[in-house]
Amino acid sequence: MKGLEIFIDRIICGDCLEVMQHIPDNTVHLAITSPPYNLGINYDVHNDVLAYEQYLDWMNKVWLETKRVLVPGGRFALNIAPTSIKAFRPIHHDFANQLREMGMIMRTEIIWYKQTMRRRTAWGSWKSPANPHIVPSWEYVLVFCKDSWALDRNGAETDITSDEFKRFSDGFWYIPPESQRRGHPTPFPEELIYRLIKFYTFKGNVVLDMFGGTGTVAVVAYKTGRRYIHVDISTKYCQIAEQRLETARLLQEFPLPVSRTGKKIKVSELFSGETQRPRRKRRAKQPAVARLLEKKESYKPSEAKDA
DSSP: OOTTTTTTTTTEEEEEHHTTSSOOOOOOEEEEOOOOOOOOOOTTTTOOOOOHHHHHHHHHHHHHHHHHHHEEEEEEEEOOOOOTTTOOHHHHHHHHHHHTTTOOOEEEEEEEEEGGGGGOOOOOOOTTTTOOOOOOOEEEEEEEEEOOOOOOOOOOOOOOOOOHHHTTTTEEEEEOSOOOOOOOOOOOOHHHHHHHHHHHOOOEEEEEETTOTTTTHHHHHHHOOOOOEEEOOOOHHHHHHHHOOOOOOHHHHOOOOOOOTTOOOHHHHHSSSSOOOOOOOOOOOOHHHHHHHOOOOOOOOOOOOOH
């Protein structure tokens, strides 16, 4: 893929439209992203407050570039949810309409069930039909493809297991939200990205996230043997993404042995390739059944003695 080498396996800090315009046509197999929601969320340096029509126009340009860089049969997984209760806008519908109008094939929608209801505070009218609120505990992952339903294998390896294929093909995915935010307001959980990458790509395929944030897509792509292109406008987020990738590389080179939680690993064990088996705890002697059935005398406290 001539011209793609300068983008492959790199964390690129810059405006997504400016960077994407230089990615060659028909070179990306899967794009995964969750765009800014235009709700005034603090995404470091991004202006998340635009007039809604201006916001849609900007996103439409991003989708056009996404379509251009995808290979025929390439997929686009868009994580999105309706906006807040008071300023409700069905942006998942608006984005789906934009993508379909430009010729993208809508394959499916995945329900990412996050179970966040425990933290809810907005009830509207409590126990009354006057003005009750529905608070979504899920988000959508809308999946599109370019020109063709099928992705050309080109001799690439398939690495999804039978169990994974059966589980991931059920479009209701219960995945808790990411707890380690690393300075980002809405990071992806790795499990969500793992499922999308394993289900929709072959090993060695190129995966793009044009709103890369702190690098979850790049990290999971690396861990699963895919190539990645990470783009984000925030220098801070790009630095965090680089650190996460470096950690993933080190763990791949010197994998930590699997052990019981809390067990300390000796430094020598990290480089020996072997770990000592944890010693089994001796089972406490169980009393004979006859003793368990013996009549027990009532407890009598001993008399206190003067010191």
